Amino acid sequence: xxxxxxxxxxxxxxxxxxxxxxxxxxxxxxxxxxxxxxxxxxxxxxxxxxxxxxxxxxxxxxxxxxxxxxxxxxxxxxxxxxxxxxxxxxxxxxxxxxxxxxxxxxxxxxxxxxxxxxxxxxxxxxxxxxxxxxxxxxxxxxxxxxxxxxxxxxxxxxxxxxxxxxxxxxxxxxxxxxxxxxxxxxxxxxxxxxx
Numbered sequence: 001x002x003x004x005x006x007x008x009x010x011x012x013x014x015x016x017x018x019x020x021x022x023x024x025x026x027x028x029x030x031x032x033x034x035x036x037x038x039x040x041x042x043x044x045x046x047x048x049x050x051x052x053x054x055x056x057x058x059x060x061x062x063x064x065x066x067x068x069x070x071x072x073x074x075x076x077x078x079x080x081x082x083x084x085x086x087x088x089x090x091x092x093x094x095x096x097x098x099x100x101x102x103x104x105x106x107x108x109x110x111x112x113x114x115x116x117x118x119x120x121x122x123x124x125x126x127x128x129x130x131x132x133x134x135x136x137x138x139x140x141x142x143x144x145x146x147x148x149x150x151x152x153x154x155x156x157x158x159x160x161x162x163x164x165x166x167x168x169x170x171x172x173x174x175x176x177x178x179x180x181x182x183x184x185x186x187x188x189x190x191x192x193x194x195x
Contacts, residue, residue: 007053007067012149020182050121058123066122072151075113112139116177133180
C-alpha cells in the first residue's frame with residue numbers, strides 16, 4: 001500500500017480525505033511524519049499555496065505528498081476572503097471572527113453568491129499534478145448548524161436549503177469542493193497504483 005502524506009495538521013481535513021481514500025493508501029499527516037515546521041503560505045493564489053506545501057514536504061522528506069489550499073470567494077466582496085480565508089479577520093484559524101467579518105461586510109448586500117474552492121498540488125514520484133474542486137452557493141445572513149468547520153455555518157450550497165454545518169460528514173463529503181478535488185486526485189492515484 002503506497003504511503004501518501006497530506007501536508008496538513010488539520011484533523012478535520014485528514015478525516016474528510018481518509019473517508020474518501022479508504023484502504024487504498026496509507027494516508028499520513030504532517031504530525032504523523034513528525035513535521036512541525038511552519039510552512040509559510042505566501043502565494044497569492046490557491047494553486048501557489050498548495051504547491052508551496054507539497055514542494056516543501058517532498059524536498060525535505062522525499063515522500064509522495066499533496067498539499068491543498070481552500071477558501072471562500074464571495075462575489076460581492078471581489079472574491080474575498082479568497083486565499084486569506086483562514087486569517088480574514090487577522091488571527092489565523094479564528095473561525096468566529098472570520099464569520100463575523102464576512103457577515104458585517106455583507107450587511108445590507110443583496111448579492112450573496114459565493115463559492116468554495118479547493119486546489120490540490122500532488123507531488124507523485126517527483127511530478128506535480130493539480131486537481132481543483134468548486135462548489136457554488138450563497139452566504140446566509142446568520143450562522144446555522146454546529147457541524148463542520150470554518151465558514152460552514154454560513155454557506156448554503158446550491159440546490160440545498162441547509163448549510164454545510166447542518167450536513168453529516170457523509171453528506172458534505174459527497175458534494176464539497178474538497179471532495180470534488182479529492183475525487184480527481186483519487187482517480188489519478190488509482191491509475192498510478194494499478195500500473
